[in-house]
Structures are given as structure tokens and as C-alpha cells.
Amino acid sequence: MTGNADLRQIATELPGSLIRRLANANMGRSDVIPLWFGESDLATDPAIAAAAAESLGRGETFYGPNLGLPELRKALAEYQQRIFATQAGFANIAVTSSGLNALLLVLSALVDPGDEVVVPVPAWPNLVAMPKVLSASVREVPITLEAGRFALPLQRLLDACGPRTKVVILNSPGNPTGWRLPPAEMAQLVAELDRRGIWLLADEVYSRILPAGVAPASFVEHFDEDRRIVTVNSFSKSWAMTGWRLGWITAPRRLVEVLERLIEFNTSCAPTFVQRAGIVALGPVGEAFLASQTARLDTARLAALEVLADEERITVPHCDGAFYLFPRIEGMDDSVALAERAIENGVGVAPGAAFGAGGEEHLRLCFARDPAQVREAIQRLVRTVREI
């Protein structure tokens, strides 16, 4: 056997996750406070988990519909109508085996080999990798730091779209930057892209992860059957359900019809007992969890910011949403080396290089943890920065 010439070249060239590489090698070390993954330290609310256990007890262990349980699709439509003003209803919802899986399915429905997908960076690395899995190309457009805040002027995004652009993926609120598209600009972006025949694929998994007092916004508010607009969401971040692998898509009906078949050929359906838990998360139990999570995240973020402010070589862009800080370390040009050094000091962070161009001088810190632990972790990080 000589090399991997008999594998698909694109597949062999996919980058492994820099985040996972560091984390996997140091998993389970009790002396390391982990801020590296985009995941809360809280287990799912027991009342949500109980719905899955009860479903299993009733023997709900059979195939379900490709698009999801009607009860969950209805609950999702009502949830979105309750939180956002949207025309999207039951027939526009497809349940998926995670938000990630939803993104891949939508891309599978829209992009052919050779098509182009525009992705603002720094970005969650999967957004850049997934189009490549489909033999599409990716055009990156920079989100830049302007006066302490990440920004992506609409014109810059539109200028990045060329004749081969089929889709723009917009992750707002954004991982890792904490950037959020100003809600006032949403309508214009949808209209401009649609006019050019380009689909907007909005990754809104952080739509409910916002500082207290900030009203949630979503592209579903601009949904229209006749527009090229798709949103993807997930139960993972809003309701501490990362391990459940449950997400959903909101799309025009003609796209939902295609997605139904693509789901049949991917995972076929999400487990029914998992979907039962999702229904509970969308109700009062989930809203109560969101309220307490928001308060806890605020406390943790403020604690982190307070400690980071102690070190003048660290500048922290404003966090408009999601549960990350993405500080820039002056004079630091190897984020992987710094992240490795941080582990030795007892804190796990994600190197900025994992998030592509514009990330190299940064580290990503997930503050979805007990605020006292976050404070301690950031103190260890500041100590590490002072060592270099």
C-alpha cells in the first residue's frame, strides 16, 4: 500500500480540529480548567432528560419521519413565532441530527462541485470545511476589529460574492468572535443576496445566547417562501444539549422537500426519544433554563473581563453574543504554542489559529462555566501570558 492515493484527496486533506487535538491529549486532567470547547459545564436540565427516558420507557424505539416528529415540528414553529415575528410555519421546519448536520444537509441541497460558498472569518472551522467535503470552494471574507468591536460591513460581504457564489454562510452571533450582525442590517442583506440569486444560510445556534437585556434577533423574521433564506439552529447551546445531536432547519417549502430526501440518505431521522426531549426544551422548562443560563453567563463574562483587564497586552473585543471571548494578545504570534503553555498552567483554551485568517493573535475562551472557575482559569491564563 503506497500512501492514500486510493482515498478521496479532498477527504485526506481535511484539517483535523486544532481545538480537539489539544483537548483530546489533555482530557480528564483534573488540574486543567477546560474553556476550549463550545459547551456548557451544566448537564441538560433533568426535566428535559426525563422526557427522553419516559419515551424510551414507552418503547418509542422505532423509525420516525424524515422531517421529524410532527409534534416537534409544530413546537418549533410555535417557538419561533413566539420569540420572533416570522411567517415560517410547520411546513418550513426540518428536524436534523444536530445543527452541524443541518448545515451539511442544506449545503448538499444547494452546492454542486465547483460552486463557491462565502464564509466570514474568523469562523468556526467546520463552516469552512463542510463546503470542501462537498467539493465546493470557499471564499473567506474578513470580520475585522474596528475600535474594539468585530465588524463586517455589508458591502464588504456583498463584494466578496462572485458569479460562482451559491451560498453565504453567516454565523451570527458568531463563534469565535462574539460578533453579531446588527439586526437593522438583516433585511437589507437578505434582499441583496436574494436579488443576486444567492442563498443566505444563517447559522443561528447562538441566537438565544446573549447578554441580559439584549433582544434576540433571527433571520426567520425575514423569512419568505419566495426568498433564498435558510436558517439553522440547534438545541445544543440554548439548552445545554450538546450531546443530544438535535437541530433544525427553517427553509422555503421547495427546499424542505429536497431536504426530506437528503435526510433519508444521511441519518434518516433523529431518534424519537431525543425529539421528545426537544419538545420539553421549547416550553417553560427551557425558558427558565435560558433565564438562569443568561444570568450565569453574564456573571462569568464579567469575571473574565475583570481579570483580563489586569494585563495591558490583552485586548478583548466586545462580546455581542455567543459564550466566547476572543482576546488578542499583543506580541503573540503562535496561538497553538500559547495554548499548550496554558495547559501547563492549568487552563485549556482554543488557539485562535483554529479559526482561520485573522485568528492567529487570539485565543478563544468559552465562559459557559461556573463563574468562580472561569475567574480562576482566566487568572491562570493571564499568568501564562506574562510568562511569554
Next chain:
Amino acid sequence: MTGNADLRQIATELPGSLIRRLANANMGRSDVIPLWFGESDLATDPAIAAAAAESLGRGETFYGPNLGLPELRKALAEYQQRIFATQAGFANIAVTSSGLNALLLVLSALVDPGDEVVVPVPAWPNLVAMPKVLSASVREVPITLEAGRFALPLQRLLDACGPRTKVVILNSPGNPTGWRLPPAEMAQLVAELDRRGIWLLADEVYSRILPAGVAPASFVEHFDEDRRIVTVNSFSKSWAMTGWRLGWITAPRRLVEVLERLIEFNTSCAPTFVQRAGIVALGPVGEAFLASQTARLDTARLAALEVLADEERITVPHCDGAFYLFPRIEGMDDSVALAERAIENGVGVAPGAAFGAGGEEHLRLCFARDPAQVREAIQRLVRTVREI
């Protein structure tokens, strides 16, 4: 909006499932005995389901490793070594979000747009559709009826492979035919394909669904790190776990490394609590279930055969494995119309046309049900055949 020109053409052309189309329109009718899906009427063994509920109770609701829980990968390696003689071990196992998902992942690792995949037909329709999702082409090779038994001579299969063939997908025991590659031919097939640089992708989800007394066989017995051999399996059929969406791949390590990244970009991981149930299924509880399922399937199959023998226009190919009969109805040329008519008589079957060339004159009957119900259902079917 004019048509679907802004969607991916291949995606819009994917056929909807003929099986699901008939079934969905008549789901939940208490007057119809459903033999249309490839699914047992038994819920998962409560001892298996309890492992998931207990995992949820322990708060195992976080991200897991892309390749699956080490405990499950170890259990899968030991299971395969126990049932089959195989060199494949822990490092060769990747856990996936269903057997279907496993097939798509392996194809994503092996085939580029324009590559060719060879699939014997009649086949489970997903085997033909999945390469198309990846912009690959499919070459069908017929499994033919010879003296009452389906057969696929190795030379015919090898002759179907051309210069663009990257993968042969072999589903043995096979859906819908009940065909099984003679175990004595396995080694030769692996060697011949490997010599030509072609991957063998064996879909073995029915490897434990065999008539009593028939020894299970698997291509993992011919596994070798330096050969182009991949097997896919699932918990769905062996342990009545269709709704769990849990499967696994056995592959050379160099392919497992690529799959680890492709899983990250598809569902990321199977839920940990689902995997805990899988571990229990692989142990004594699962073997006991298999023994009782085998006995029950034998009773149901014999009951079905007895009733089908009453009608001379029906000929039933021998069932070497899997839980389907695929009878041919003499003088019947529209299997969809017959399946629709059968619904009116209180039995749900899958039209043979759903399974591609060679299936038109057949119906697929899943006999994984209470034997008395199967007998009654087949009586209704025979009545329907006599009406046409």
C-alpha cells in the same frame, strides 16, 4: 421564483422513497398490518433501553469523541472477534449515527464527483441514491433468479467494474432479495477487488438475521490493514434498535483517520447515552434477544411461506438471510398498483419497483412481526393477488 434552478439539480432529482410514499399515506390505520418497513414490531429490549436512561440520569449529555466512546469501540472490537475470526481491533472501529450514515461517510471518504460505484440490484434504494448525493455515478449489476434462488456470480460482479469504479457496495445478506454471498466466495472477492484497486464496502446490517442453524459470516473475517475492505454494520436490525440511529464502521486505520474528520463534519458524534445502550446490546442481553428473535423470525417466515404456497401464481425465492421475502407475482407488472390494492385489503407491503431493475414483478414483505399477524397479513395479500 421560477422552478428550482437555484437548487442543486442532483438533489432535486433524488427519488422519494416509494416505500415511504405508500406507508406515510396510510400510517396508523389499525386495519392494515404493516409489512412495508424493514423494522421489527418489537420495541428495544428494556434492559438495553435502561442503559440509555441511566446514562441520562448521570448527566451524560455532553459532546463525545468523533469516533465513539472508547468503551463502545472496545466492545465492538470484542464482539466482532467473538462472533467472527477477525484481525480488526479497537483502532479499526468508528461509531456512527446509524448504518446508513456510516455508508455515506465511507463513500464521502472514497468517491469524488464522477467516480463510479457498483451496486448489485434489486437493492435497498438508498444504496443507489447515496453515491448520487456525492455526484458519483452508479453502475448496477443484476442479482438474478436462478432455480428459485437469487444469485450473483462473482465474475459478473467483477466484469461490471470499470476503470472509474472506486467502490463496490455489497449488501449481504441482502435487502430486499434475501440473497447472501456464499461465505466461501468472500475471500476471493476481497482479493480480486483489492488487486484492481477497488474498495469493497460491505453493508452487513443483516449479518445476524439468519435462519436458525446458519452460521453468521462477515467480511471482517477477511479484514487486513493493507486491504481495501470496509464493513458497515448497525444496531438497528440485530437488536430492534432502528430508532436509535447507531451504527459502526470497520476499516483500515488510514481510513479511520479520515473518517474521524468526516464524522466531525457530519453529526460530530453519536449521543453518549445512545452508545451506552449499544454496549449492553453487544453483551449477553443482546445475544439472548438475538436467539429469541431468530426463533420468532423462523416461525413467521415459515407461516408466510406456507400461505404463499397456496397461490400458484406466486413464487418465493429462497431466503438465505435478512427478514424479507421477495415473492414474484406471475402476470403482475405494476407493483405499486398491487401494493395500493393490498392496502385496501388490510396489508401493507413494499412494491418491488422501489428496489430498482429486476424488482418490478415482486413485492417485499418484512416478516419481523408476530407470526400470527404475519400469517393473517399474507392471507390478505394472497386474496389481493387473486383479485387481479
